[in-house]
Amino acid sequence: MEALRKLTGNDLAEFRVGQREAIAALVEDKSRVIVVQRTGWGKSAVYFVATHLLRNEGFGPSLIISPLLALMNNQITAATSLGLRAYTINSANDLEVGQLVELLRSDSVDVLLISPERLANPEFATKVIPLIGSRRGLMVIDEVHCISDWGHDFRPDYRRLSQVINILPPGIPILGTTATADDRVVDDVATQLGKGLPVIRGPLKREGLALSVLDMPDRASRLAWLDKNLASLPGTGIIYCLTQRDVDVVAGFLTTRGHRVTRYRSGGGIEQAEKDEALERLLANDVKALVASSALGMGYDKPDVAFVVHFQSTDSLVGYYQQVGRAGRAIASSVGIMMRGSEDSEIHDYFMKGTFPKESEVNAILAAFDESDGPMTTNSLERHVNLRQSRIESTLKQLYVEGVVDRVSAKTYSRTLKAWVYPHDRIAQTIAAKQRSRNEVSEYFETSGCRMRFIVNRLNDDDDLSCGLCDNCRGESTPLNIGSEDVNHALTYLRRGYLVIEPRRRNWDGRHIPPNELLEEGRCLSKWKDGGAGDLVARGKQAEKHFSDDLVDRVVEMIAEWNPPIRATWVTCVPSTRSGDLVPNFASRLATRLALPFVSVVTKARATDPQKGQENSVHQGGNVSGAFAITGAPPAGPVLLVDDLVDSRWTLTEIGRLLRRSGSGPVLPLALASTQSGDS
Numbered sequence: 001m002e003a004l005r006k007l008t009g010n011d012l013a014e015f016r017v018g019q020r021e022a023i024a025a026l027v028e029d030k031s032r033v034i035v036v037q038r039t040g041w042g043k044s045a046v047y048f049v050a051t052h053l054l055r056n057e058g059f060g061p062s063l064i065i066s067p068l069l070a071l072m073n074n075q076i077t078a079a080t081s082l083g084l085r086a087y088t089i090n091s092a093n094d095l096e097v098g099q100l101v102e103l104l105r106s107d108s109v110d111v112l113l114i115s116p117e118r119l120a121n122p123e124f125a126t127k128v129i130p131l132i133g134s135r136r137g138l139m140v141i142d143e144v145h146c147i148s149d150w151g152h153d154f155r156p157d158y159r160r161l162s163q164v165i166n167i168l169p170p171g172i173p174i175l176g177t178t179a180t181a182d183d184r185v186v187d188d189v190a191t192q193l194g195k196g197l198p199v200i201r202g203p204l205k206r207e208g209l210a211l212s213v214l215d216m217p218d219r220a221s222r223l224a225w226l227d228k229n230l231a232s233l234p235g236t237g238i239i240y241c242l243t244q245r246d247v248d249v250v251a252g253f254l255t256t257r258g259h260r261v262t263r264y265r266s267g268g269g270i271e272q273a274e275k276d277e278a279l280e281r282l283l284a285n286d287v288k289a290l291v292a293s294s295a296l297g298m299g300y301d302k303p304d305v306a307f308v309v310h311f312q313s314t315d316s317l318v319g320y321y322q323q324v325g326r327a328g329r330a331i332a333s334s335v336g337i338m339m340r341g342s343e344d345s346e347i348h349d350y351f352m353k354g355t356f357p358k359e360s361e362v363n364a365i366l367a368a369f370d371e372s373d374g375p376m377t378t379n380s381l382e383r384h385v386n387l388r389q390s391r392i393e394s395t396l397k398q399l400y401v402e403g404v405v406d407r408v409s410a411k412t413y414s415r416t417l418k419a420w421v422y423p424h425d426r427i428a429q430t431i432a433a434k435q436r437s438r439n440e441v442s443e444y445f446e447t448s449g450c451r452m453r454f455i456v457n458r459l460n461d462d463d464d465l466s467c468g469l470c471d472n473c474r475g476e477s478t479p480l481n482i483g484s485e486d487v488n489h490a491l492t493y494l495r496r497g498y499l500v501i502e503p504r505r506r507n508w509d510g511r512h513i514p515p516n517e518l519l520e521e522g523r524c525l526s527k528w529k530d531g532g533a534g535d536l537v538a539r540g541k542q543a544e545k546h547f548s549d550d551l552v553d554r555v556v557e558m559i560a561e562w563n564p565p566i567r568a569t570w571v572t573c574v575p576s577t578r579s580g581d582l583v584p585n586f587a588s589r590l591a592t593r594l595a596l597p598f599v600s601v602v603t604k605a606r607a608t609d610p611q612k613g614q615e616n617s618v619h620q621g622g623n624v625s626g627a628f629a630i631t632g633a634p635p636a637g638p639v640l641l642v643d644d645l646v647d648s649r650w651t652l653t654e655i656g657r658l659l660r661r662s663g664s665g666p667v668l669p670l671a672l673a674s675t676q677s678g679d680s
Contacts (some may be wrong), residue, residue, distance in 0.1 A: 508621020
């Protein structure tokens, strides 16, 4: 009790139901325990108090395995309040393995927080793990549902944990914690951690959280609703988006409309410092809302989040419960609103396809190892298999967990002698389970009963009482209080979501492109099917087989706002054998509007495979290398090079080099829509 009160800073703090029991099982019985409790119950209090007591008994440091940096930073602060010396080693801090080894040898570490990926790091595994394993200490697996294939957030690196646990000697207490696991996931996790272990479960119903839904198919309407209603939502909160692109769109639009918001996501274009600052500003209530991707889904600790709005629907109620559970942890009332858009299903399909590698992909990677004389890097594998590097890395990660390959260094792997059999049944069952989860979200939107009861019942909590707060219990739907003018503001923003086309500086074979053959910085009008101009591009390309005059107007407007330092004196376009005169027709009309000559000088020199079927730079660049030619002498001035879609930029890069070699001036690339999946 003394440790709990010191940890919380509250001299009157009492254990919540289940906390003392979990601590006793770990400290007195040295048991393996699973704790399934709602967000805010105090799972971290269990493992910090247990660590404090075990260290007093002479046990070794606690190893806490956690999925997110945001959680680690919060936990270090909490551990310090109890006098625990807590450290983490990750990509965002300066602590090196050598320094950590010295700290462990001098017994100066009480708590070490790491990501599951860190266990796969060869240097960490060989230098740090033996030191931790030499003294018995508590092992904590936070968000333990990630171990299970059936969980909403399965992660391959977590699967390795069950293998590590199987070789641990007896007498090492292990705690698995989660707020989001139904009976099936709990049973699966319990089997992996050790049959017969105690499971401490509590009620999942969140008091004071008023849930509601909004069915708004188009992005513009949802943006308009946020603009109109954000200021009236209580306190500060979080707006979740499914994709990195939507995080940027929502945060950007709301900022232009005068709202104090910031963003938090993974991926390119955002530095760790910006993410850290965003979390700090939300914690200090310096912003109205943090617009976030699922990168914020676990572990962020702000007790007074007053609202959570989902810009799109989640793919599972378990995932939704976890994210909306950020609201109302230490305040009497809070709001949770889930919107549903027409793009949701397509986004969920995209992510589901990326969950497991295809059998052909695995076979291609293993065949490349069989043909090599030794270890292979991910870069060398790119040359052998037609897969994106991210796909190669995720496949290798799963093969590593299964023991089929071994990790030599950060990006180098070797083949083991273990045979590989593709797990068809397991993958099919997992995909079917994910589809059932998606169906449950649809049922959640359609239910006329209590929404909170609907969620907790699906999570195997048999609570049969209505919450009295949700839109169905109140008999009041969330108002769609937006008009055409509100939507037009959003549409105007969406249609001006111009993208920069950065010039590639290296050829697909790794050689530098000569400076006099580089493209200039270009512009792209939209993202494919982005709710704005991207929808018009898709309609023109797929249905009408003609790009509208409206698109011509929008590109002219974009060029005027772009105002490039080098002004084009003529226009040409990328030729195509598949879409007829779709692009030349558009480029010609654009040239007329710009009062510039259109000169068709680029021709196809040989047939190519569709670029969308080429997955990495080596194959994309190789596919178009030597595939085009310049007929006649092009005009000498700067040229606008037009295409309908841009993804890898290799086609534009190849044609730009040819134009420069043939005597043209600087080449400014321009495309109607980007199909780059990296923004997902």
